[in-house]
Amino acid sequence: MRLRAIVGGIFALSAAVGLASANDDIACVQQRLAEFGYDPGPADGIPGRRTQAAAHVFAEQMAGKSDILAGLDALKEDNAGVWCQALTNAAATPILKTLSSPARYLLPTDVLSALANAPKKSGALCQPAAGQEWALANVPVKKISGLNSRQDNVRSVDGAWEVEKFAGAFSGEAVYALASGDEERKRKLITVLARWAREGALLETISCVDRGGNLNTSGKCSEWRDPEGRDPSGMKDATFATFIGAGLVRAYYVALADTATEELRSEHAAIQQWIGQWSRRLKRPTQVYFGLNMGWYWPTVVNDLAAGRKNQAVRRLKDLEAGMLRLINADGSIVDRTTRGDRALWYHYTSIGEIVVSMELMRAAGIAPSGRLEERLHKAVALFLAAIDDESILDKWARQRRNSRYAGKQDWNFQSWPNSDFAGSWLHIYPYRYGGLETGRKLRTLVPVKAQSAVTDIDLGMGLGCxxxxxxxxxx
Known part of the structure; x- marks a missing residue:
């Protein structure tokens, strides 16, 4: 009895201490930080390490971006009231309204705040290419079947080309709607996507992922049986449909999910139901590799953020960083990518895109990429720029012919690559982040701000470059 009384007294004392340390103003700060996409932990009024870290990252990212938040000292219990009032006031400003929007799932604070402050008269830098409106009127495609292991027969497979053109047009229109703040355009895009969702777009395509989130690579889901890659591949059908869907979902979350939610309630519901069905086609990410949105990590991270699973998303992003560091060599070459024969330059290029976008996802989640990862990235970009000037620089890697062939020359369009509609967002993100480096300056001179790659990115789902x-x- 005596031991029970002592233990009970300890628990009572612990509870009393917890109650005494709880602070309503701290709880207010925690609630606001969570609304803005940060991770302060539960709104329990206790300024623990997670709360302090979230407040620090928020203040650092917002430095110079909002007068309301200027001069805030490090968060403490005795200044929590000042923080609470500042965050409450800031919540009504364009910057913080943008920060609390779903766009934070993909765009870091500094980019969102700059977007909120930019004039919205025309969104000229994000103006999509003319003449693509027809693609948005395409009949929804339910099934893709017939792609080969190289996935180079898209134009001959029923519906595949139409799906690609639809995704490209939707990508450009969505980013323009976000940049310009065009609410009417957003409503139209929601209606268009809801039409595809109600038709079960892409969902009749074979799935190569089981109910446990594991990948099936046998039977109809096999690939690369023919050394030339001309074999029909259910795996390529499945991944083509899945990652087109992943891009559409990202565009929806980032640009459209908080638009006219009452007015277009049934449309949003149809899209959300389609997203739920589509999400069952996602492999559980267990291994980081280049291709397929960093080994399926991107769509899962965005889904986690959209569902409020911030801690889980952060853990995945840290795993993603560690995996990338293992795959980027000290000389800037990329494992199993810069070795891809006559397509080595293209695979190296798309891999840089995955590195850069992954780092932006980290920043959006409040994680600063390591200096080591940045250093490896700069080496990879330098190698790419050198190969643009002299493709023979890649020979020592390309000759390894990883899942490919090599005829001594790169299969690469040296004239039109800045206007690529696939994986080109990084061409604009990198100079923004690293414009002070020689690699950033050179890339900016090679790639115009109004290049097609700035507004259309089928791989990412939105041309975020603009x-x-x-x-x-x-x-x-």
Whole structure:
């Protein structure tokens, strides 16, 4: 009995201490930080390490971005009231309204705040290419079947080309709607996507992922049986449909999910139901590799953030960083990518895109990429730029012919690559982040801010490059 009384007394004392240390103003700060996409832990009024870290990252990222938040000292219990009032006031400003939008799932604070401050008269830097409106009127495609292991027969497979053109047009329109703040355009895009969702777009395509989130690579889901890659591949059908869907979902979350939610309630519901069905096609990410949105990490991270699973998303992003560091060599070459024969330059290029976008996802989640990862990235970009000037530089890697062939020359369009509609967002993100480096300056001279790659990115789902150009120039 005596031991029970002592233990009970300890628990009572612990509870009393906890109650005494709880602070309503701290709870207010925690609630606001969570609304803005940060991770302060539960709104329990206790300024623990997670709360302090979230407040520090928030203050650092918002430095110079909002007068309301200027001069805030490090968060403490005795100044929590000042923090609470500042955050409450800031919540009504364009910057913080943008920060609390779903766009924070993909765009870091500094980019969002620059976007909020930019004029919205035209969003000229994000103007999509003319003449693509027809693609948005395409009949929804339910099934893709017939792609080969090289996935180079898209134009001959029923519906595949139409799906790609639809995704490209939707990508450009969505980013323009976000940059310009065009609410009517957003409503139209929601209606268009809801039409595809109600038709079960892409969902009749074979799935190569089981109910446990594991990948099936046998039977119809096999690939690369023919050394030339001409074999029909259910795996390529499945991944093509899945990652087109992943891009559409990202565009929806980032640009459209908080638009006219009452007016277009049924449309949003249809899209959300489609997203739920589509998400069951996602492999559980267990291994980091280049391709397929960093080994399936991107769509899972965005889904986690959209569902409020911030801690889980952060853990995945840290795993992603560690994996990338293992795959980027000290000389800037990329494992199993810079070795891809006559497509080595293209695979190296798309891999840089995955590195850069992954780092932006980290920043959006409040994680600063390591200096080591940045150093490896700069080496990879330098190698890419050198190969643009002299493709023979890649020979020592390309000759390894990883899952490929090599005829002694790169299969690469040296004239039109800045206007690529696939994986080109990084061409604009990198100069924004690293414009002070020689690699950043050279890339900026090679790639115009109004290049097609700035507004259309089928791999990512949105041409986010133009958003970074808006942030860099301060013009909409």
């Amino acid at each position: 958003i970074y150009n808006v942030a860099a120039t301060g013009s909409g």
